[in-house]
Amino acid sequence: MLKVSKFGGSSLATGEQVRQVCDIITADPDRRLVVVSAPGKRHSQDIKVTDLLIAAASERLMGKIGASECAEAIERYRNIATELELPAKVVDPIASDLTQRLESDTDDTDLYMDIMKAGGEDNCARLIAQVLQAHGVEAHYVNPKDAGLLLSDEPGNAQILPEAYTRLRSLSERPGITIFPGFFGYSKDGHIVTFSRGGSDITGAILAGAVRATVYENFTDVDSVFAANPSIVSNPTPISELTYREMRELSYAGFSVFHDEALEPVYRAMVPVHIRNTNNPDAAGTRIVPKRTANDNPVVGIAAMNDVCFVYLSKYLMNRQIGFGRRLLQILETENISFEHIPSGIDNMSVILREENLPLDKEKRVVEKIRQTLAPEDVYVERDLSLIMVVGEGMQHTVGVASRATSAFADANVNIEMINQGSNEVSMMFGVKSTGMEAAVQALYKEFFNGSYNS
Numbered sequence: 001m002l003k004v005s006k007f008g009g010s011s012l013a014t015g016e017q018v019r020q021v022c023d024i025i026t027a028d029p030d031r032r033l034v035v036v037s038a039p040g041k042r043h044s045q046d047i048k049v050t051d052l053l054i055a056a057a058s059e060r061l062m063g064k065i066g067a068s069e070c071a072e073a074i075e076r077y078r079n080i081a082t083e084l085e086l087p088a089k090v091v092d093p094i095a096s097d098l099t100q101r102l103e104s105d106t107d108d109t110d111l112y113m114d115i116m117k118a119g120g121e122d123n124c125a126r127l128i129a130q131v132l133q134a135h136g137v138e139a140h141y142v143n144p145k146d147a148g149l150l151l152s153d154e155p156g157n158a159q160i161l162p163e164a165y166t167r168l169r170s171l172s173e174r175p176g177i178t179i180f181p182g183f184f185g186y187s188k189d190g191h192i193v194t195f196s197r198g199g200s201d202i203t204g205a206i207l208a209g210a211v212r213a214t215v216y217e218n219f220t221d222v223d224s225v226f227a228a229n230p231s232i233v234s235n236p237t238p239i240s241e242l243t244y245r246e247m248r249e250l251s252y253a254g255f256s257v258f259h260d261e262a263l264e265p266v267y268r269a270m271v272p273v274h275i276r277n278t279n280n281p282d283a284a285g286t287r288i289v290p291k292r293t294a295n296d297n298p299v300v301g302i303a304a305m306n307d308v309c310f311v312y313l314s315k316y317l318m319n320r321q322i323g324f325g326r327r328l329l330q331i332l333e334t335e336n337i338s339f340e341h342i343p344s345g346i347d348n349m350s351v352i353l354r355e356e357n358l359p360l361d362k363e364k365r366v367v368e369k370i371r372q373t374l375a376p377e378d379v380y381v382e383r384d385l386s387l388i389m390v391v392g393e394g395m396q397h398t399v400g401v402a403s404r405a406t407s408a409f410a411d412a413n414v415n416i417e418m419i420n421q422g423s424n425e426v427s428m429m430f431g432v433k434s435t436g437m438e439a440a441v442q443a444l445y446k447e448f449f450n451g452s453y454n455s
């Protein structure tokens with residue numbers, strides 16, 4: 001039996017938390033492959049080590065030194081070491097490593113930024129290995145390069161290269177406990193490259209898939225995944241079991257407990273995921289599995305994603321024009337804009353985008369190109385929208401889910417701007433004005449979870 005256990009930044013923010021993590025690791029002999037994030041926030045006003053390193057790198061890239069931000073990051077490790085009563089010298093190599101990163105070559109700004117970002121996880125993994133060793137536990141830090149974690153050459157958004165899986169497999173044969181830094185790997189050229197933010201979840205999932213772990217334990221700071229965002233619905237019901245597809249839909253639309261890119265490697269290898277709380281390891285947590293036990297509720301969760309916009313266009317007899325959609329999407333592709341969904345009518349189409357992908361200068365160019373290339377009767381962009389997703393495998397076999405959902409919108413007096421349901425019937429998506437999002441989520445929660453809500 002081999003468990004891969006990943007600990008998030010909030011689980012590693014203080015000496016006390018690190019102690020708790022080490023207790024969890026050593027409590028189960030199957031926990032032999034451990035992935036760690038960089039120390040996260042100690043309280044809501046705090047700054048994550050990764051953000052301090054990004055700030056230091058940005059300063060340096062602006063021609064300044066960035067030393068104070070870097071020193072603050074080093075201080076975070078020093079505090080952890082002091083709280084754990086480790087000798088002061090354990091922080092020396094961390095300090096020199098981070099300083100060296102800060103002073104490294106800045107010619108390629110993206111690669112430089114990734115060298116800095118990766119420093120948080122890399123030094124955290126080294127420190128955790130030392131803490132365990134100080135307690136007589138056989139633990140070893142492993143560098144992702146030596147382990148063969150090969151990634152695409154896309155700084156800040158790297159993807160796993162298929163050959164990495166074979167290389168990583170031998171991690172299961174290492175003696176003792178392997179402590180592996182999350183969030184980064186190496187390109188074929190040997191450069192450090194990071195995943196997107198929050199990417200330590202992805203590292204854990206890749207390792208779990210590669211070694212065919214019995215389970216991928218993802219330790220975080222909540223007891224479970226909840227059926228709705230607790231800042232919108234108070235005391236939402238915990239979800240004990242979810243399928244991969246349900247989790248994918250929920251994390252896509254804002255359930256940030258688990259990175260959406262982390263599902264693919266575990267799904268391919270059919271490794272179950274167990275989301276657990278470092279501060280309450282006895283809680284049942286949430287299991288993400290290929291198939292779950294059905295219950296009476298067709299809906300498992302309600303998610304909402306903000307900062308969405310759409311480009312709307314209409315043209316009479318659009319349905320007869322071959323290549324209309326392709327030309328529209330080509331305009332977006334030329335502008336390097338990725339799109340989310342394309343709900344359409346007979347003579348109209350809306351392309352839904354994340355607002356961050358359509359800044360105002362791009363909007364101007366896109367609208368102009370649409371006018372020139374497609375000559376629509378109408379074209380405009382609408383902003384400040386939210387997408388609300390009602391998710392659950394049970395919808396496939398249940399009549400009336402859409403009707404219950406739309407009544408909930410009506411009860412909340414929220415106008416639905418757009419409805420979309422994928423043919424897999426795992427989710428139903430509604431576009432609303434952002435101002436109506438909270439009321440709609442609360443009404444949907446009440447409808448499907450029989451709950452009261454007082455946010």
Ligand code: ASP
Pocket residue numbers: 008009037038048050051120121182183196197198199200201
């Ligand atoms: N430390 C990285 C971040 O803050 C990755 C992670 O925590 O998973 O994005």
